[in-house]
Amino acid sequence: MERGLKTKFMNEKILHTLEFNKILTQLEEYAASELGAERIRKLKPSTSFDEVVLLQKETDEAAHVLRLKGHAPLSGIFNINPHIKRTQIGGMLNPSELVQIGNTIHAGRSMKRFIEELIEDNGLEIPILSEKVDQIAVMTPLEHDIKNAVDEGGEVMDSASPELRSIRQQKRRNENRIREKLESLIRGRNAQKMLSDAIITIRNERYVIPVKQEYRSHYQGIVHDQSSSGQTLFIEPQAVVDLNNSLREMQVKENREIERILLELSSKVAEAADDLLILVEALESLDFIFAKARFGKAMKATSPDINKEGRIQLFKARHPLIPPEEVVANDISLGTDFSTIVITGPNTGGKTITLKTTGLLTLMGQAGLHIPASEGSELAVFQEVFADIGDEQSIEQSLSTFSSHMVNIVDILKHVDHESLVLFDELGAGTDPQEGSALAISILDDVYSRGARVIATTHYPELKAYAYNRDGVINASVEFDVETLKPTYRLLIGVPGRSNAFEISKRLGLSEEIITHAKSFIDSESNEVENMIASLEKSRKEAEKDYEDAHIYLKKAEMLHQDLQKQMSEFYERKKEMYEKAEQKAAEVVEKARIEAEDVINSLRKMRLESGAQVKEHELIEARRRLDTAVPRLDKATGQAKTSKQKQKLKPGDEVMITTFGQKGTLLEKTGNNEWQVQAGVLKMKVAEKDMEFIKSEPKPEPKPLATVKGRDYHVGLELDIRGERYEDALREVEKYIDDALLANYPRVSIIHGKGTGALRSGVTEYLKHHRAVKRIRLGEAGEGGSGVTVVEFK
Structure with a gap:
């Protein structure tokens, strides 16, 4: 949407007072064309709310494109409006003007494709820019016609028409014949004596040679010019007069054919005039919008x-x-x-x-x-x-x-x-x-x-x-x-x-007596106001310091909370995996023991039959039953292996599992028949023996999110970023970080080394392969940073 006629703008005086014009001067440097620069010079603050919102949105869209792609293809734009209008009244454009039109058509086509691909490939929502490029008509045939006829230097090429190619071929053959004849003259026996210089030159569009005045009669022909001293005459020898005449005729034919070609191309431009004028307006607007976005990016500005x-x-x-x-x-x-x-x-x-x-x-x-x-x-x-x-x-x-x-x-x-x-x-x-x-x-x-x-x-x-x-x-x-x-x-x-x-004054050395005397002239009310302001400033500074300290602590707490959440999530995930593996491994061990025990029992039974050994059958059955009940079954809730319940004599200091709460505790003292006082975390409670199970294995230490160095707690993150570090420094950081992570009992950490040349990644991988505490290493997945990250799992 362009500005309407009723739009009201700020008065010029305020723009000068607040130096808005200096901003426009800086902004103009970011325009890719004179069209965009001219639009910037006319820019005024709008007083229409809807228009201001629209102007900000279009700048937002261009800034989004720059963040995504870093550039916009806006080179090769020219103000071709005067050329178009001249063709509309039957005028003929020169080759340079046609080149500008061809380049502008190409710029419009490139910009249209650029925006459309952004929308199609990235799903980018840029409705304003999309609407602008939708206005651009595809004029590839006209662009190709111009490119095939005129080169970037503004010269009409031989390929512009078969007739022009034929004329120029004849012309070149004729020129070669003329040069051959003249070169034979300047290489003659007396040429060095009679010619001012052994060269072929052109005067009045005809090939001539420079002859000394006194030897004019030796070269029959037409004199076309003379030097300023009159000592040299530029003569067209009679031998090449006819050839020069023929060349001149070909030049006339060439000019007529070029004029015909330019008129034909100008006519095609006139036919596309409406589309070309819309193209110019769209490119002017796009250049202006992207200039605003580039200017904002350079200032590290934001959208209000x-x-x-x-x-x-x-x-x-x-x-x-x-x-x-x-x-x-x-x-x-x-x-x-x-x-x-x-x-x-x-x-x-x-x-x-x-x-x-x-x-x-x-x-x-x-x-x-x-x-x-x-x-x-x-x-x-x-x-x-x-x-x-x-x-x-x-x-x-x-x-x-x-x-x-x-x-x-x-x-x-x-x-x-x-x-x-x-x-x-x-x-x-x-x-x-x-x-x-x-x-x-x-x-x-x-x-x-x-x-x-x-x-x-x-x-x-x-x-x-x-x-x-x-x-x-x-x-x-x-x-x-x-x-x-x-x-x-x-x-x-x-x-x-x-x-x-x-x-x-005091800081500059004025005596305390003079300052005190000066203060006596200030009325008490003014003194009270000054003291109040001083108190306010002191309170403000203290409040700002307290706020900054609180903000730092809050950030640290948030970071610790996030890491703890991530750590606990990984811990429970790994815990479940380890339980399943332990159960499977235990079952395999017991199954192997069962098979071996069966072999022993069969051997004992055989021995009993053969030697009359007194091993009763019911004893063998009981032994097999005890073996079956020894197969462990992990309780997923508590993580403890379930076996057939066996009576265990409890004593103070034993660790037990309070089954009614699913919570571990330590026995303190017996308080009655089959009842104990148990310490569970920070709580002490009385628990009946039937509601607890004895834990035989030692409890595993809890994960410690804080490591201690030099007597001071500090936070160990789940990631180490060594991008940009020197190779040796990076490996030292990795070595220290792995030690800290092991102290914190982390199951898994990530090392961010970036992609780069791969040297840093190779060094880190080689070090981790030989570390005794590392179980497995792998590159990060797509959501973890890919090959720029190495994930380390500990034993």
Whole structure:
């Protein structure tokens, strides 16, 4: 959807004040064609909510394509509109103009195929870009006609027509004959003496030789030119006159045939004029959209959410015209709990940047550009953005600084309403402080009453109390580091600015007596306000530190919780597998023992029959029964082998299984007939002997997610990332990590080495093959990182 005629744009003055034009200059560098650059130069912030949303969406789609593919095929686009219009009135295009048309058709076809393949192969949802390329008609025949007739240098090729090829073949044969005749002349016996130079040249489109003036009579023919000194004449010898005439005729035929070819191609262009004009418009739009996306990518910008409610919420916002290594990111909030921010404090730097950052990012957002701020930032669509920033003193009108500011403010107050963003820099400055602060309060009240969103800076201390007396207004300041005597440029919303004059003077060496004497001139009320602000700053810094510490602990806890969940999941999975294997192995062992026991019993029975040994049959049957009952059956719930129940004499310290709870415990003391006190975890309970089973084997140690090094607990992750490490350093890290993982009793870990040349993977594999505790190693599966990851299982 293109902009309609009724779209309203911002006034030019604000674009200059907030340096939006400098943004366009930077953006223009990312255009692939003059068409896109021209579109960028005309870009203005829109005041239509629907249009701003659409502009942001199209930039989002292009940014998504760039993230996926890294580029878009937009080279070879030219502004061919004038060429098309000339063919529509019967004009003939020259070869270079036809080349531009052919290249533009090719660019459109490439872009159309690129977007369609993205949608088809990747399932990408880019409806706006899809709609743009749908408008592009396939004009391959016209493109091929042009490419077959004209080369990239703008020359009509022999392949343009059979007639042209025939003419040029004759022409070349004729030229060869002329050269042969002339070369025989310049190689003659007296040629070196009579010719100025032994070369063949061209004058008036005819082949000639340079003859010295005094030997003119020796070369019969036509003189076409002479040197500036008159000592050399350029003569067409009579022997080649007829050949030159013939060559000239062929040149005329060639020109006529070329003209016919160009007219024919121009006619074909005229027939496709409508499709070509649509193509140009679509490519111009696509170039413009992808330029916005590339610009945003270069700035590490994000797409803001757009609202109609006058709400601004910027996270880590950066001024785009300040170098990245110097800019300070700030959080700026306006229009939710408060509609006016008053930034107070001395001129320590940073207050004006806050105004310009807010205003410029608003203009960028309404122009469909991504903004240099973190994800989740939000911007409103304002009908007008007003700013009174900097010294706009009018020399012609001989106005003072205060007067020039007031003229600007008066003009703002004529137009401001509830859909406006107003930025005042040093409101009320340049006049008597008492009158200036009173005017500033009155102006703020007037703009606030109209429902506008306002950010104002001032150095008047009277305005610190302004926010406390009015709902919807909040104080703010820019942080100043008294230790370094430099501003940090951090915006502190909710904290009014305080004067740092005494602290700065003290740091610079002013005596304590003078500072104390100066403080005596400050009234008690001002002192109380300054002390309150100092207390607020101290509390804020402490709260920020506590928040950062809590955030770090939360992140560590979340990481530990995730690893523990993953570890427990793997533990139970492996536990089940081990139980099944143990049961199968035990059954195999017992079966083997049964077979051997049967052999023994058969032998005993045979011995009894043969020698009369006193082994009774019922004893043999009992022995076989005991053997059958010895076959273990694992209890999947408890993990204990079930055998025929045997009475076990219990004693304190024995480990038992409390069958009613499925929980292990340790016997403490006997409390009655067939009743014991049992320690189960942190609980002590009385349990009857019938409700517990004696555990013969030693309990396995519980997995320990924390390993201890140098007396300090630290977290051992389930993955080790050694990508980018040197070979020797990486193997040392792997060796230490395997030891830590074994200490933590992990069943399985992953080592991320990347794909690369494979050297790092080979080294890791070779080391793990020979490690005594490693049971098995394998490359990761598709969902685990593939050949870039080695999964290690321990014994």
